[in-house]
Amino acid sequence: MSPSAKKTIKLVKGCMANERSAQEGLYKQFYTDMLRLCIRYLKTNDLAKEALNQGFLKVFQNINSFDDKKGELNAWVATIMIRTCIDIKRKELKFTTDIDEAGITENVFVSPAILDKLYAEDLIGMIRFLPDATQMVFNLSVIDGYSHKEISEQLNITESTSRWHLSEGKKQLRVLLEPRGAGHDYPTEHKKGAR
Incomplete structure (x- = not known):
């Protein structure tokens, strides 16, 4: 197992134990990639940062449901971020229903x-x-x-x-x-x- 994988597992276990330092470490590890993801989905940087923070709150609240046998942590966190962006935009989205x-x-x-x-x-x-x-x-x-x-x-x-x-x-x-x-x-x- 690589050192980065060991570090990630340690962070996840710490987050499951509600350790502040582990939550901070996980936040820092994924911050840049997840902010970029949110920026792709939302029109302003302020909305992207709002989605990022809401998404990380959901990550920490649901970390006990993460199963490394089902996939990588990065993909799990990204899925939460995408769903958070969708939730934020849902009220503004207007889909064309008259389709040719x-x-x-x-x-x-x-x-x-x-x-x-x-x-x-x-x-x-x-x-x-x-x-x-x-x-x-x-x-x-x-x-x-x-x-x-x-x-x-x-x-x-x-x-x-x-x-x-x-x-x-x-x-x-x-x-x-x-x-x-x-x-x-x-x-x-x-x-x-x-x-």
């Missing part, structure tokens, strides 16, 4: 030359510019690998609605990624908010 399935495009081509010029923070800024519901579906599908069936269950929408929002998100991002649009067609406050 013929307009759904599964694959949208983006030139590799364009992608080579972008930084991760530029992509996050562009994703944050998508409408809330489309952004949520895009993140769940493309970034976190959820299926349309899982997304429909998480967000209480149909699978075709999920497909439509993913297709719409890809189309909108393609417009932003085209040479004339890369980094120029979305408001600067969204770009700054991603940093």
